[in-house]
Amino acid sequence: xxxxxxxxxxxxxxxxxxxxxxxxxxxxxxxxxxxxxxxxxxxxxxxxxxxxxxxxxxxxxxxxxxxxxxxxxxxxxxxxxxxxxxxxxxxxxxxxxxxxxxxxxxxxxxxxxxxxxxxxxxxxxxxxxxxxxxxxxxxxxxxxxxxxxxxxxxxxxxxxxxxxxxxxxxxxxxxxxxxxxxxxxxxxxxxxxxxxxxxxxxxxxxxxxxxxxxxxxxxxxxxxxxxxxxxxxxxxxxxxxxxxxxxxxxxxxxxxxxxxxxxxxxxxxxxxxxxxxxxxxxxxxxxxxxxxxxxxxxxxxxxxxxxxxxxxxxxxxxxxxxxxxxxxxxxxxxxxxxxxxxxxxxxxxxxxxxxxxxxxxxxxxxxxxxxxxxxxxxxxxxxxxxxxxxxxxxxxxxxxxxxxxxxxxxxxxxxxxxxxxxxxxxxxxxxxxxxxxxxxxxxxxxxxxxxxxxxxxxxxxxxxxxxxxxxxxxxxxxxxxxxxxxxxxxxxxxxxxxxxxxxxxxxxxxxxxxxxxxxxxxxxxxxxxxxxxxxxxxxxxxxxxxxxxxxxxxxxxxxxxxxxxxxxxxxxxxxxxxxxxxxxxxxxxxxxxxxxxxxxxxxxxxxxxxxxxxxxxxxxxxxxxxxxxxxxxxxxxxxxxxxxxxxxxxxxxxxxxxxxxxxxxxxxxxxxxxxxxxxxxxxxxxxxxxxxxxxxxxxxxxxxxxxxxxxxxxxxxxxxxxxxxxxxxxxxxxxxxxxxxxxxxxxxxxxxxxxxxxxxxxxxxxxxxxxxxxxxxxxxxxxxxxxxxxxxxxxxxxxxxxxxxxxxxxxxxxxxxxxxxxxxxxxxxxxxxxxxxxxxxxxxxxxxxxxxxxxxxxxxxxxxxxxxxxxxxxxxxxxxxxxxxxxxxxxxxxxxxxxxxxxxxxxxxxxxxxxxxxxxxxxxxxxxxxxxxxxxxxxxxxxxxxxxxxxxxxxxxxxxxxxxxxxxxxxxxxxxxxxxxxxxxxxxxxxxxxxx
Numbered sequence: 003x004x005x006x007x008x009x010x011x012x013x014x015x016x017x018x019x020x021x022x023x024x025x026x027x028x029x030x031x032x033x034x035x036x037x038x039x040x041x042x043x044x045x046x047x048x049x050x051x052x053x054x055x056x057x058x059x060x061x062x063x064x065x066x067x068x069x070x071x072x073x074x075x076x077x078x079x080x081x082x083x084x085x086x087x088x089x090x091x092x093x094x095x096x097x098x099x100x101x102x103x104x105x106x107x108x109x110x111x112x113x114x115x116x117x118x119x120x121x122x123x124x125x126x127x128x129x130x131x132x133x134x135x136x137x138x139x140x141x142x143x144x145x146x147x148x149x150x151x152x153x154x155x156x157x158x159x160x161x162x163x164x165x166x167x168x169x170x171x172x173x174x175x176x177x178x179x180x181x182x183x184x185x186x187x188x189x190x191x192x193x194x195x196x197x198x199x200x201x202x203x204x205x206x207x208x209x210x211x212x213x214x215x216x217x218x219x220x221x222x223x224x225x226x227x228x229x230x231x232x233x234x235x236x237x238x239x240x241x242x243x244x245x246x247x248x249x250x251x252x253x254x255x256x257x258x259x260x261x262x263x264x265x266x267x268x269x270x271x272x273x274x275x276x277x278x279x280x281x282x283x284x285x286x287x288x289x290x291x292x293x294x295x296x297x298x299x300x301x302x303x304x305x306x307x308x309x310x311x312x313x314x315x316x317x318x319x320x321x322x323x324x325x326x327x328x329x330x331x332x333x334x335x336x337x338x339x340x341x342x343x344x345x346x347x348x349x350x351x352x353x354x355x356x357x358x359x360x361x362x363x364x365x366x367x368x369x370x371x372x373x374x375x376x377x378x379x380x381x382x383x384x385x386x387x388x389x390x391x392x393x394x395x396x397x398x399x400x401x402x403x404x405x406x407x408x409x410x411x412x413x414x415x416x417x418x419x420x421x422x423x424x425x426x427x428x429x430x431x432x433x434x435x436x437x438x439x440x441x442x443x444x445x446x447x448x449x450x451x452x453x454x455x456x457x458x459x460x461x462x463x464x465x466x467x468x469x470x471x472x473x474x475x476x477x478x479x480x481x482x483x484x485x486x487x488x489x490x491x492x493x494x495x496x497x498x499x500x501x502x503x504x505x506x507x508x509x510x511x512x513x514x515x516x517x518x519x520x521x522x523x524x525x526x527x528x529x530x531x532x533x534x535x536x537x538x539x540x541x542x543x544x545x546x547x548x549x550x551x552x553x554x555x556x557x558x559x560x561x562x563x564x565x566x567x568x569x570x571x572x573x574x575x576x577x578x579x580x581x582x583x584x585x586x587x588x589x590x591x592x593x594x595x596x597x598x599x600x601x602x603x604x605x606x607x608x609x610x611x612x613x614x615x616x617x618x619x620x621x622x623x624x625x626x627x628x629x630x631x632x633x634x635x636x637x638x639x640x641x642x643x644x645x646x647x648x649x650x651x652x653x654x655x656x657x658x659x660x661x662x663x664x665x666x667x668x669x670x671x672x673x674x675x676x677x678x679x680x681x682x683x684x685x686x687x688x689x690x691x692x693x694x695x696x697x698x699x700x701x702x703x704x705x706x707x708x709x710x711x712x713x714x715x716x717x718x719x720x721x722x723x724x725x726x727x728x729x730x731x732x733x734x735x736x737x738x739x740x741x742x743x744x745x746x747x748x749x750x751x752x753x754x755x756x757x758x759x760x761x762x763x764x765x766x767x768x769x770x771x772x773x774x775x776x777x778x779x780x781x782x783x784x785x786x787x788x789x790x791x792x793x794x795x796x797x798x799x800x801x802x803x804x805x806x807x808x809x810x811x812x813x814x815x816x817x818x819x820x821x822x823x824x825x826x827x828x829x830x831x832x833x834x835x836x837x838x839x840x841x842x843x844x845x846x847x848x849x850x851x852x853x854x855x856x857x858x859x860x861x862x863x864x865x866x867x868x869x870x871x872x873x874x875x876x877x878x879x880x881x882x883x884x885x886x887x888x889x890x891x892x893x894x895x896x897x898x899x900x901x902x903x904x905x906x907x908x909x910x911x912x913x914x915x916x917x918x919x920x921x922x923x924x925x926x927x928x929x930x931x932x933x934x935x936x937x938x939x940x941x942x943x944x945x946x947x948x949x950x951x952x953x954x955x956x957x958x959x960x961x962x963x964x965x966x967x968x969x970x971x972x973x974x975x976x977x978x979x980x981x982x983x984x985x986x987x988x989x990x991x992x993x994x995x996x997x998x
Contacts, residue, residue, distance in 0.1 A: 003065060003264040005137030010063035010269075011126045012050070013144035014070040014114075017043055018103055020163060022096050030285050033892065035311060036095035037284050040102045044281065044289055046162055047110055050143065051272075052296065058167035059141055059160045065267040067113040067129070069122040070104065076119055078251050079711040085251055086196050087417065093539075094522045098311050102284070105309060109280035110272045111667055113262060119703045120258050123148050127254035128261055130157050136264065148188070151254060153181040178210030186219040189249035190238075195548050198251050199244040203237045212238075219249060260645030260699070266670070273667050274299035279307035308899040380434050380572075382533050387564035388438035389556055391459045396466065399430065399438055400473045406432045410482045410571035411474065411500075413489045414439075414563050416550045419738070420491035421606065421714055421721050425463065426552045427559065428470065431567035434575070438567075439560040442466045445552050457556065467496055474500045482506065482574045484523045484566070487726070490602040501599075506570055508594040509577040511727035512586050516879065516889035516911075521727050527569045530576045535569055536562045589885050592977070593919055594726065596926045600942075601724045601734075603929075608719030609943045609951070612993075615757040616706045623702040623750065630695045637688045644695055647673040653688075660686055680843065697748060705744065705754045712739045724945070731911050732886055732918035734945055742946050746998070755995035758951075765959050767940075768997035769966045769988040771948040773798060774917045775830050777982045782883060782912065783866035784981070787859075792982045799823040805859045806852070825856055829863060830913055832906030867909050874908040882915040883978050884923075920984070921948060924973035931969045937962050951994060959990045 003009065021042025028038035047068075054062045078085045092100075107114040115125060126142055126149060133140040134156045142149050145161035150173050153159060159168035166172075173181045190209035192200020204212075212229075216222040223242045229235035238245070274297025281290040283306040294301040390396050403409040410431040415423035424443055431437035442463040446455050474481060474493065483489050486505040493500055510521040518525070527533050541554055541562045551559070581587055635641050642649050651671025655663030660681055664672050675696070681689035712720045722736040729735055736742050745751030760766045776798060780788035791801040800811045803822035809815075824841050825833075833841075835850035842849065857864040871893075874880050879889040888911045893904040925945060932940050937954075940962045944951040950970070954962045970986045991997040 003133060003136040003138050007064040007133075007136070007138040008061050009129065009133045009138055009140040009264065009267065010050070010054075010066040011129055011140060011142050012047070012066070012068040013122060013126065013142065013146060013149070014068040014103070014107065015122050016144045016146050017046060017068075018096070018100070021046055022093070022099075032285065035284075036099055037102070037286075039096055039099045040106055040284060041286055041289075043103050044106050044110075044286060047106070047112075048289060048292065050162060051110070051269075057160060057162075058165055059158070061139075061141075063141070063269055065138075065264060066269045067115050067262075067267045068107045069125050069129075070114065070116040071122045072116040072118045072120070075708050075711060076121055076124075077255075077707075078121075080707075081250050082247055083711060083715070084197050084199075087419070087422075093537075094520055094524060102309065102311065106280065109277050109307075111270055111276070112272075113267050115262060117258060117261070118700075119707065120255065124255040124258050125261065127152055127256040128258040129264065131256040132261075132264055133157075138264075147177070147184070148252065148254070150177070151181055151184040151188075151252075177206060179213055183213050183218070185249060185253050186213055186222075188252040189219055189245050190222075192244075192248055193252070194550075195545070196251070198248045199241070200248050201237055201241040201245050203233065208234065219245060260643065263643055263646045263648060266646065266648045270668055272297070275304050276307075276667065278304045280309065282306040283309040306897070308897070308903070382565065382568065383435065384536065384561040384565050386435065387560050387568070389560040390438050390440045391461060391556075393461050393465055393469065396440060396461060396469050399432070400469055403430060403432050403473055404476065404479055407478070408432075408480045408482060408571070408574070409473070410437075410567040410574065411489065412483060412563065412566045412570060413492050414551055414559070415492060416443075416552050419721075419723075420488050421495070421608075422716070423492060424552065425492060425496065427563060428466075429563040429567040431564070431571040434572050435568065437564035437571075439556075439563040440466055440470075441556055441559060443552050444554070444556060444559065467498065471498045474498050477502060480504060482570055484526075484570045484573070487598050487602050487605075487724075490599060491606060494602065494606060503595070503598070504574055504578065505595065505598060506573040506577055507727055508598075509574070509581055509590065512590045512594055512886070513577060513580050513584060514889065515727075515732070515887060516730045517891055523566065523569060523573070526573050526577075531569065531572055533569070535565055538562075584887075586885065586887065589887075592926075593732070593884060593886065593922050597726060597922055600925050600929065601726065604942055604944065605721055605723060607941050607943050607953075608714065608717055608721040609953070610719050610759050610761055611709055611713065612757045612759050613710050613713075615759075616709055616754075619750075619753055619757065620702055620706040623698050623706060626750075627695055627698040627702070630691050630698065634688065634691050634695065637691065644692065647671075650692060654681075658688070660689070698750060701745070701750055701754065706757075709739060709754075709757070722944070729918075730888055730907075731915040732882070732888075732922070733914065733947075734918075734922075736946075741944060744946075752995050755998065756993045758994035760953055760992055764953050764955055765990040765992060766943075766994055766997045767952040767954055767959065767963060767966065767988060767990045768994065769950045769952070769963075769970055769986050770998065771917070771921065771970065772985040772987055774920065774948050774984065775913045776826060777980075777984060778883075778913045778916045778920075779830060779863065779866070781980050781982045782916070783860075783862045785860055785862045789982050792985075795985075799826060802826050802856075806855050821852070825852055829853075829856065831910050870909045870912055871905045874905070880908045880912050880915075882912060882919050883974075884916065884919045886915055886919055888912075888915055917948065920973045921945065921950070921970075923977075924970045925950065927969050927973065928966070931965055932962070935961065935965045937965060940966075949998070951997070954990070963988045963990065 018039055022039035028041055029035060030037050051066070104114050116122070117125060123146070130140045130142070130152050138156075140157045142152065142157065142159045143162060144159060145163070145168065149159060150168070153168065153170055153173055160166070161168060170181060173179075173184065177184065177187060179187050187206065187209045188198070188200075190201050190204045190212065191206050192198045212222055213219070216225060223238070223245065226235060226238045226242070229238065272293070274293060277293050277297075278290055278299055278301050281293060282301070282304065290301050293299070390399060412429045414426045414428065416426060417423035426443045427439055427441040429437060429439045441457070441460045444457040444460060446457060473479060475498065481500055481503040483503060483505055485507045486500070486503055490500055506523070506526065507521045510518065510526055514521075524535055527535050541558050542551060543549055581590055631644060634644055638653055642653065644650070648670050650673045651663070654660050654673065655671045662677060662681060666672055675693070678689040678693045682693055709720065714721055720739065722741050723738050725735045725737065744754055746755065758766070776788070777792055779785070780792055787801065787805055788798065791798050797811070797819075799819050799822045800814055802825070803809060803814060803818045804811050806822060806825070807818055809818055821842055824838065828838055828841070835846050835853055838852065839846040839849035870880060874890050874893050878891055878893065879887045881887055888908070890904045890908045892900050893908060895901045895904065925942065928942055928950070932938055937958055940952055940954040940958055942950060942952050950966070952962065952966065967986045967988050971984045974980050974984070989997055
């Protein structure tokens with residue numbers, strides 16, 4: 003980059019939310035996929051690129067990049083663990099769009115920049131500095147006040163929504179201080195959304211006046227005693243340290259290491275056919291036409307791209323962690339169901355309770371259907387809900403709930419984390435339209451922040467819970483909740499054990515698994531009740547007006563919270579009969595509902611980590627990465643930016659002429675991980691070093707540096723959160739932190755597991771199913787050779803190799819066995835000849851011959867695959883051996899690529915879903931088996947894929963392992979008699995790695 007160039011830096015994360023809130027909800031017509039934010043994002047980006055000279059900026063950028071937040075955990079959480087702790091999760095229908103927006107950016111041929119451990123604002127600050135140093139100008143496409151500290155002679159901002167440029171005068175006009183004082187101003191005012199504390203009671207105007215009087219924050223804090231206003235003076239003196247911490251949090255880091263070079267951001271016209279293929283896939287007709295006209299492309303000749311929608315690494319968005327599999331089915335109005343927020347009013351005087359409800363098991367199907375129809379058609383009246391502030395009235399509602407026999411229940415709290423959430427109140431519904439909210443922890447408004455204090459005339463929390471506890475623990479009353487696990491943890495912390503119960507989220511998951519994109523309450527309400535519930539943001543506010551739920555006034559809180567309970571009860575009335583009608587009661591009662599308290603207990607137990615080990619590993623990783631950096635510099639002959647794909651590509655394929663190089667549409671050499679791995683496997687030293695360096699830096703930023711930030715300050719342990727209804731196949735996912743993605747393939751990766759340790763006097767026990775999906779395949783496909791090998795405890799991969807290549811098992815070369823192993827597992831996942839060729843580094847024709855020979859040797863597997871595809875095409879779903887249905891509505895798609903993807907997925911889903919069901923059954927039975935063996939001190943802590951981790955006293959280990967192994971190996975019984983034995987490897991050690 004040089005003098006005269008102009009860099010545009012698009013705040014991608016801000017763009018997402020502005021696009022989302024600027025447009026009404028929009029879904030793809032073909033399948034109902036939410037795409038409103040993607041549409042807004044694409045239109046904004048297209049307009050920016052086409053009309054730059056017509057804006058207030060008045061220039062055409064020479065360079066442009068879109069910058070995103072990678073996750074909510076950054077180096078700021080090390081400085082202040084509460085940073086962004088209260089930030090709400092994104093709206094439910096926005097979550098699947100994060101990954102699509104990143105794909106959209108790439109479809110525009112624009113750099114899509116994000117970096118783990120840093121916020122988008124830090125990257126923007128760094129690129130602004132680099133542009134200034136190169137003599138160029140920079141424009142930040144955003145209106146975020148956090149970025150205004152960067153404004154200066156060579157850096158401006160542009161608000162595309164208002165078509166307004168923001169320079170130094172605009173910052174002064176808006177905030178009363180120049181850009182260089184914005185950091186001090188924000189340090190004083192704080193930020194409730196990001197949980198930056200600031201000084202309570204100091205707003206922007208007051209902060210500006212103080213800075214004008216004293217010059218800067220340090221001088222203000224040193225001379226705070228000179229402030230004339232008593233309340234203001236005391237607030238600043240008492241909160242000086244908070245102000246200093248806040249300054250650290252709001253100061254943007256402009257020296258982020260290993261960033262992409264500015265040369266990679268040269269703006270090129272988008273590739274018309276590529277962009278049109280993406281836009282057609284999302285059915286953006288108008289923008290497709292505009293792009294076609296501008297690029298001279300015939301859109302009719304361009305086939306729609308295959309766009310993958312996922313919630314994993316590619317889909318994380320603002321405050322959605324990398325690799326985190328976000329449980330969309332557990333989100334409601336920007337937070338997990340049951341976590342936070344609503345509104346209030348009173349029932350008309352003298353209103354009598356409706357006719358009591360009975361449990362569905364005691365009701366004829368015709369009556370159940372009639373009740374469901376009534377629940378769906380009855381209008382909602384939030385003003386009719388009751389706010390209970392008198393203990394006698396609360397007891398009357400408790401009696402009413404007992405008479406009804408079924409009661410919907412929901413908690414309202416201050417946090418997404420149930421282990422640290424404070425209870426604001428709870429709501430109940432005893433019949434459709436009959437609901438109430440009980441506030442117990444609401445506080446006075448903003449004006450009382452310095453003093454604090456509860457709202458008057460609330461029932462004391464101890465008294466309210468004493469009245470609630472007998473009802474929630476009454477075995478004759480069915481409690482109904484949406485995402486009950488959250489509420490269970492909250493209630494368990496208050497000494498209440500909720501039972502019996504139903505979970506409407508899980509009812510939906512069992513009935514429509516795979517067919518619905520969401521099992522969250524809002525989506526279910528609109529689908530089954532035709533009612534759009536009050537949004538959390540409408541109650542808690544957003545932006546500067548955001549407040550935690552304990553600060554919401556009681557009238558609005560009652561409307562919101564009681565509606566949650568009312569909706570939940572009505573959903574139960576609609577969904578429970580559908581469960582019966584579809585014959586899926588056993589799936590729900592054996593695999594889903596009993597797992598809720600199991601996971602609740604596991605989450606509350608948590609697991610210990612050794613911070614010293616992680617600190618040492620971070621140091622080792624940093625040293626090893628630095629050593630490899632020096633080795634790379636020596637091989638290259640100069641210092642380079644190893645994190646720059648462009649520099650690496652020019653060196654590897656331009657200067658050194660290594661084989662396999664290919665250029666992207668932008669003319670840049672590809673340096674993908676797979677390509678570098680292939681070159682390393684061929685013996686090329688530099689690619690090997692680059693691969694090693696990337697692995698080390700990834701491990702450090704993602705794990706060794708980040709894990710200490712997840713330690714709960716009260717328990718001293720890490721408490722992951724498990725989602726039951728977030729995957730298609732029934733597998734569990736974990737988040738905050740995601741312990742299922744800790745790498746174990748490298749020595750450095752395995753060392754991370756050494757930091758997960760047992761308490762003194764205890765050991766961790768790891769119990770892992772051996773090749774469970776292959777065993778399920780042998781059973782369901784009825785493959786004699788595989789069944790015999792598993793029954794005899796033989797080496798399954800060696801047996802496969804012997805069958806395919808006519809090589810004796812004794813003395814078999816390791817390379818032959820490795821190829822058979824790759825094929826065995828590849829077949830499960832529907833691997834293609836191309837994929838197998840890449841994995842084994844062999845010609846595609848040879849890989850195709852392997853797959854053909856495999857099916858010739860094991861014709862039952864080919865028959866199983868074809869039968870599964872045919873069943874899925876006919877019925878629209880596949881079933882596990884336990885009856886779980888996994889729907890694939892797009893398996894009949896006219897698009898060959900979409901159809902083929904669904905066929906492969908459905909084939910694998912039967913196997914992976916069955917394996918998931920088996921470990922669920924083991925988890926459900928485990929605690930009872932341990933108690934029966936008088937080993938109740940042995941505690942199940944984690945579930946990671948096919949592995950369970952326990953913590954046991956040293957004296958209990960030898961007794962516990964046989965019990966654990968027996969439960970897991972017999973988990974399928976008696977529902978299914980497996981023709982192939984299940985095998986579990988179990989061992990104990992002080993840390994997770996040694997136990998595995």
